[in-house]
Amino acid sequence: MARVDDFQQARDLAAEQLAQQDLTRIARRAGYETVDDATLRIPFLDRDYRVSAPAFTFSDEANPEAQIPLQEQVLILHYLLGCRQQLKGQWVAYREIPGASFYFGPFVKRAIEPLKKVFGQNSAGLRTAAERLNGTPIDTGDAGFHFAPLPYAPIQIIVWEGDEEFPTEANILFDASVGDYLSPEDAAWLASLTVYRLMAVAR
Structure with a gap:
């Protein structure tokens, strides 16, 4: 399991790489808006972050004193580095992501098992929580x-x-x-952070 200093190192490295790029181009390719010449506005589930260049520091619009989890920072920064607006419109399971088989166990532990535990007998609760996170219903399950x-x-x-x-x-x-955008570990964090936010708003 990654340690706090591992996340901090990954965060700092990604920020250094992004600092060498044009912020407007980063925003355009990743699907975000700039607040000004040095700030991105980044909605993430039920929160809105502001990310300030060149250090790519995070703050929560609703609670500027809040600490933004390093896992979220790393995930978002890696997405900003990799995203190229190339959705394929084809849905795949985690195992089908290149290189993901090695990380499948942690993915199940961090995302699938909590999802089943909290919402496996409470689909109504999932519907309520999903609505609060701007989820769109699909005709599956x-x-x-x-x-x-x-x-x-x-x-x-x-x-x-x-x-x-x-x-x-x-x-x-x-x-x-x-x-193409995220490593298998980042994809697992994308899923688990969403699941845990659903769990939090369902309480």
């Missing part, structure tokens, strides 16, 4: 939703409620382009 936590890295979260005959099932799907 007992409850399924499309999310765009990052503009060009959407995911689908799906739950099938279990019964006496069949166990609870859940899945998280990605656009097939995600491996």
Whole structure:
């Protein structure tokens, strides 16, 4: 498991690389807007961040004193580095992301298992939480939703409620382009951060 200093190092490296690029071009290719010549506005699930160049420091618009989790910072910065507006419109399971088989166990532990535990018998709760995170219903499972936590890295979260005959099932799907933008670890964080935010707003 990555340590705090590993995330900090990854954050600092990504920020250094982004500092060498034009902020307007970064915003355009990643699907964001600039607030001014040195600031990006980045909606992320139910929060709005401002990211200031050249250090690419984060602040929460609603709570400027809040600490932004390093995992979220790293994920967003890696997305800003890699995104090229190349959605393929084809949904794939996590295992189908190139190189993801090595990280499949942590992905299940961090995303699929919590999803099943909290919403496996509570599809109504998932619907309520998804609405608060701007999820769009899809016609799959007992409850399924499309999310765009990052503009060009959407995911689908799906739950099938279990019964006496069949166990609870859940899945998280990605656009097939995600491996072009994000590493398998980042894709897993994208899924798990969305699931944990759903859990938080459902409480």
